[in-house]
Amino acid sequence: MKKLVITLVCLVLVIVVGGAAVVWFTYDSVDESSVPTVQVEAAGQTLQPNAWEWSQPVLGGMLYKHFANDSTEAAQLGEYETGGFAVTFPQGYDTTITLRRDDAVVFDGRPAEWQDALTAEPGAYSLQVLSHRAEEKGRPYGEFMFEALFTVLPPPKPEPVFTAGKTELEQGDIFVMRLENIPEGVRPVTTTELGMGSFTPAGEGAWFAAVPVGNHRQPGAYTVDVTAGEDSWQATVTVSAYAYPEQNLVIDTSSEQITEANSAAAYQQYREKIPPLWETADGERYWEGAFIRPAEGGWISTEFGTIRYTNGDYSNSRSHYGMDIAVAEGTPVVAPNNGRVVLAEYLLNTGNTIVIEHGGGLKSYYYHLSALDVELGDMVEKGQLIGAVGSTGYSTGAHLHYEMRIGDQAVSPSMLFEDSAGLYSVEALAGDEAGDEAA
Ligand SMILES: [Zn+2]
Known part of the structure; x- marks a missing residue:
């Protein structure tokens, strides 16, 4: 009787130890390679998660093995001269997106509501994506967090354009100039011995000035200098005599x-x-x-x-x-x-x-x-x-x-x-x- 008890105990021990060994072996064989690859595509670049956690079931969900990666720095996507680029999000996850421009939230929603145009305005952007799979018995679950920073540059400033009107003028006529694409806050200035040439606004970024060729102006060539901020131009006006009665x-x-x-x-x-x-x-x-x-x-x-x-x-x-x-x-x-x-x-x-x-x-x-x-x-x-x-x-x-x-x-x-x-x-x-x- 005593012998039988010992045998049974030994058998149970063998089963328990053996089972534990199997469980241990099975558990140990589950490694990070079981964590799925989840990516976000933005502006043609592939974003890896900055942080994630993933729980993988072992033995049909009797146990779970947990993996995690701490947050790393946000991805730097660089500068873009034009925005509005495509962003694609992971499939099969419950994903939420937060987009900030210059620290203000401009989008907070789901991939179905996303429009690429949201990244069109110039500014400093932060894109955050959280892709989540809820816990469900026997299935893997976890979440992946993505963060990327990028800048959409303002459109390049057009070069200032100087246009001179007629430069071959008789006494009594008027020389005119037009400037375009002048930066805000800059007022152009004329210098010429012909006389006053005061610029007045002529539309957005545009200016106009009229310079007299007085009736007594000696025939000859005259220079007209114009400066607008960092830029300057020069025109030459040729004055011819008018035969006054x-x-x-x-x-x-x-x-x-x-x-x-x-x-x-x-x-x-x-x-x-x-x-x-x-x-x-x-x-x-x-x-x-x-x-x-x-x-x-x-x-x-x-x-x-x-x-x-x-x-x-x-x-x-x-x-x-x-x-x-x-x-x-x-x-x-x-x-x-x-x-x-x-x-x-x-x-x-x-x-x-x-x-x-x-x-x-x-x-x-x-x-x-x-x-x-x-x-x-x-x-x-x-x-x-x-x-x-x-x-x-x-x-x-x-x-x-x-x-x-x-x-x-x-x-x-x-x-x-x-x-x-x-x-x-x-x-x-x-x-x-x-x-x-x-x-
Ligand atoms: Zn009169």
């Missing part, structure tokens, strides 16, 4: 009106009121499309730039800086283009006077008016009534003295009625409906 003006200088208009006080007042305006330029361009005639009908009694003598005194010449339009007293005077009224008052020398700033220092001047229909500071539109023709100030008959200047340099008003004027040579004329209505 001469005119002998016969005036009764003893009349009360002429005596007052011609007085020292009149010139003193003129110097106080008008030349200071030459120095000013609005930093915004108001004018659009070609300039229209400020007064209809009549005839040009004195052209722009005419060399004038008075009462046959040929030792004394004076230039006429505007054009005189001889029309009946009371003829409406309209704004030839959009602008801002910078002077509207009676002056002894020029009579009822209006000055309109059209932007960038380009101004129009109206003298000898019989009526003023605008006030200082008014914004006017092309074709809007501003006053009426008269004969106030230094004038012997009803006419409109119409003058245009950029800075202190007088330019030809009549050239601006033509599409071929230098002023219009870098931009297509558009939005000229007001002109058509007034014509």
Whole structure:
């Protein structure tokens, strides 16, 4: 009996030890190679998990063998000039994705909701993917975590572009320039002995400037230098002479009106009121499309730039800086283009006077008016009534003295009625409906 007991105990021991050995052998034979390969593809690169844990069943799930890998550094995918690249996620797992751009969550969801366009915006990205398989008796389970960092660069900045308008110009014409792709916050600057060349915005990143070729500008070549931040350009403008007519003006200088208009006080007042305006330029361009005639009908009694003598005194010449339009007293005077009224008052020398700033220092001047229909500071539109023709100030008959200047340099008003004027040579004329209505 005792012998039988010992035998049974030995048998049980053999079974237990043998079974344990089998279990041990089986358990030991399960190694990391049982952990599946799970990958994420992003931007053509294969991401391995940064961290994972995996439980593999042994002997049909009687036991589980656990494997784990601690988190490693996020994968560095580098920089991309264009984003929106494809990302593919593991199949057969419960996957959640978190995408951050510049530390803000831009996506938090499932692969089915993912759109590659989510990586299109420039910025610093972090992509996190968690692929999970839930525990279920007898089956392997675990999870894989992926993390990748990448940068989508902003689109390369386009190179600045400088465009010069007509460079072969007659006295009285205007040289223009256009700049494009100028970085925000940079204001271009012009340097030239031709005169003011103040840049005004002309659309996103674009600027426009008009430089006068005054009636007295000596024929020859002139340089125009432009700088915008780090960039600079130079244009050469060739000025040719315009044959200005001469005119002998016969005036009764003893009349009360002429005596007052011609007085020292009149010139003193003129110097106080008008030349200071030459120095000013609005930093915004108001004018659009070609300039229209400020007064209809009549005839040009004195052209722009005419060399004038008075009462046959040929030792004394004076230039006429505007054009005189001889029309009946009371003829409406309209704004030839959009602008801002910078002077509207009676002056002894020029009579009822209006000055309109059209932007960038380009101004129009109206003298000898019989009526003023605008006030200082008014914004006017092309074709809007501003006053009426008269004969106030230094004038012997009803006419409109119409003058245009950029800075202190007088330019030809009549050239601006033509599409071929230098002023219009870098931009297509558009939005000229007001002109058509007034014509
Ligand atoms: Zn005049």
